[in-house]
Amino acid sequence: MLNMPGPQQWVAEFMDKFGRSRAERPSQLSEVENLLSCELIREEFIDELLPASGMILVDADGDTNRPVNVVSPFNAQDLVEIADALGDIIYVCYLKALKHGIDLDEVIAEIHRANMSKLGPDGKAILREDGKIIKGPNYSPPNIGRILEQQARG
Numbered sequence: 285m286l287n288m289p290g291p292q293q294w295v296a297e298f299m300d301k302f303g304r305s306r307a308e309r310p311s312q313l314s315e316v317e318n319l320l321s322c323e324l325i326r327e328e329f330i331d332e333l334l335p336a337s338g339m340i341l342v343d344a345d346g347d348t349n350r351p352v353n354v355v356s357p358f359n360a361q362d363l364v365e366i367a368d369a370l371g372d373i374i375y376v377c378y379l380k381a382l383k384h385g386i387d388l389d390e391v392i393a394e395i396h397r398a399n400m401s402k403l404g405p406d407g408k409a410i411l412r413e414d415g416k417i418i419k420g421p422n423y424s425p426p427n428i429g430r431i432l433e434q435q436a437r438g
Contacts, residue, residue: 292389295378307385310432321380328372336365390431398426 299306313321334340338358381388401424402417404410409417 290389291374292378292382292387295375296382299379299382304379304383306382309385309436309438311385313383317383321376321383324376325373325380328369328376332369332372333366336362336369385435386432387435390435391426391428394426394428394431398424 296306298304312318330341334354337356338360339354339356342353342355378388381391401422402409402419403422404420405422410420412418
């Protein structure tokens with residue numbers, strides 16, 4: 285699973301040193317482990333990255349069935365805190381993946397392959413009005429299921 289040094293290997297080392305279990309094959313977590321890992325990711329995004337980026341979440345009247353919007357009421361952006369929050373988000377995402385027994389590097393490689401297929405016929409990005417890159421006619425979605433099946437077989 286861990287072929288070369290990098291974030292996934294470092295997080296695995298952390299988990300081993302601190303007595304945190306990780307699965308060898310893709311698997312589900314207990315309710316408690318699942319809740320904790322999702323809460324860690326939520327905490328880093330909402331409590332760290334958004335404020336560092338000068339953003340807040342606005343909840344529509346406390347209704348959990350309505351979308352929550354990110355708004356930018358401030359101009360302040362703290363690049364040190366943004367970098368720290370981004371690093372922490374990646375770290376806790378690797379933690380969750382390793383708890384699940386998922387080789388996240390392989391998943392990211394498959395997502396990258398799919399993203400590179402978004403180019404238009406002219407080999408250039410197709411942009412939405414707000415600048416988001418959209419899928420071109422040759423887009424091939426990521427096959428995450430295949431990756432997880434391969435990982436399950438070892």
